[in-house]
Amino acid sequence: MSERYIPLNLLPLGSAARVKELTMAGNIRRRILDLGLIKGTKVQAINKSPSGDPVAYSFRGAVIALRSEEASGIIVERL
Numbered sequence: 001m002s003e004r005y006i007p008l009n010l011l012p013l014g015s016a017a018r019v020k021e022l023t024m025a026g027n028i029r030r031r032i033l034d035l036g037l038i039k040g041t042k043v044q045a046i047n048k049s050p051s052g053d054p055v056a057y058s059f060r061g062a063v064i065a066l067r068s069e070e071a072s073g074i075i076v077e078r079l
Contacts, residue, residue: 004078008043009055009071016044017076024073036060037074 011017019041022029037059046063047056054065
């Protein structure tokens, strides 16, 4: 994987990226798609909990917290 494409959980706070693909399956994939994290969606890492997990992401006018395990299955392209 190039430096340009990374799992969402490795996106630094304050950075923005665009969703390229989802690598997870089953119910978690459906939940992510239902939230609106589909290919082409711009997403920004905005805040981290004191323990470091979950991280809050802003996309489509909403702020959603995702655990590292969930975010690692979302491949993004840095902007």
